[in-house]
Amino acid sequence: MTHTYEQRELESFEALACxxxxxxxxxxxxxxEPGMREKVKAFIGNHSILREAGLFTNL
Incomplete structure (x- = not known):
């Protein structure tokens, strides 16, 4: 059984994981690990759902 996901669904799963x-x-x-906060900030800044929410400006 193969499942295909649309881009918006994958972005939603990524947002939940973050x-x-x-x-x-x-x-x-x-x-x-060293640099992880910066990686997360960059991920949030590049992720459409999390960026639009604007919840993580103080991370």
Whole structure:
């Protein structure tokens, strides 16, 4: 069985994964390697759903 996803659906899954990572990171549940905050900021800035939400200006 093969599933195909539209671009907007994939972006939604990516946004959820990013939000989950951020929640776990705040509780100390994920290792924080050097430069990770910058990578996440860049990801959010380039991600249409997260950028449009404008929720993460203080990350």
């Amino acid at each position: 939000l989950r990572w951020m929640m776990l990171q705040r509780r100390g549940g994920v290792p924080l």
